[in-house]
Amino acid sequence: AETIAQKIKDEIFSKTRLTCSAGVSFNKFLAKIGSDFQKPDGLTVIDESRAQEILFSLPIEKFHGIGKVTAAKMRKLGIYSGKELYGLSINELVAHFGKVGLFYYNVVRGIDRREVVSDWEPKSISCENTFSEDIGDLDGLIEWLKRITERLAGRMKKQDIMGSQINIKLKYANFEVITRSMQLPHLTDEEEVIYSYAEQLLIANWDSTRPVRLLGVGLGKLDTEEESEQMMLEF
Structure with missing residues (x-):
């Protein structure tokens, strides 16, 4: 071990x-x-x-x-x-x-009979970036948002997973963290779709008085492409 x-x-x-x-x-x-x-x-x-x-x-x-x-x-x-x-x-x-x-x-007696679950499936997949210097302008954050969503979409496609909930995470200079989510009308793993909704969330929650130390984007409510195709066929 x-x-x-x-x-x-x-x-x-x-x-x-x-x-x-x-x-x-x-x-x-x-x-x-x-x-x-x-x-x-x-x-x-x-x-x-x-x-x-x-x-x-x-x-x-x-x-x-x-x-x-x-x-x-x-x-x-x-x-x-x-x-x-x-x-x-x-x-x-x-x-x-x-x-x-x-x-x-x-x-406290060293007794724990819980089994390790090796085939656990994640509830969400995310990518994030901590900046070497805090970012206080929206344009700078949007540029990073594009890079992060590109990485996220690549991970989703590599794992053949799609999601229907966009999540963003912001950590401010004072280490306060907020997360915001938006439900999508359909499953997706497309970079353009992820970016579009993530940008809306970022703009809606951006505060010009609070520099950002970390930005993250994630997809929740996951499903595999194979499972989603089966669901469509059943209908």
Whole structure:
């Protein structure tokens, strides 16, 4: 598994020149925990001999599935790390957190029986670009929009996938992010169509007083060309 993870990391870097961190373990929860270590270009292996020690020392807000609100509630109960979480019984956790308490009881003991779904299909496909300098003029953003939609359309065609919902993403200089969507009248993978609708969304949501740091375009509500043809034939 460690060899496969390293191979995936190498392949990602070879194709995109981007680094990533990876986690390898005997279940999904611990693998995800491991992937947060040694960022941005690390590989962490958590075997059964190390799992409990790592979970005991892990701050409660670092447990995946525990958000800010739940973490605050846990701290009020004296739970600051996995070690304190481990000390509560199933009944206590369920009493305080409902059904998800059983999940907390198991994962802090290194138990996660969820299977890896290898044939998962994406709900959307997107391309985005972070600018070296923030862009404050609409013409500059539109030029980038053309490049990004060209890349997106190329990905869609390569994977024989079409979509019927256009999404744009804007990250401003202050790191605030907004997303906007528009439903299309039909499925498409055509660059001109994607660009036309994405441009409408960009113009409608552009704010001249707020420089943009990142621009992204995506297609949602995906379908394969083969499946869409079958649907048309059925009608």
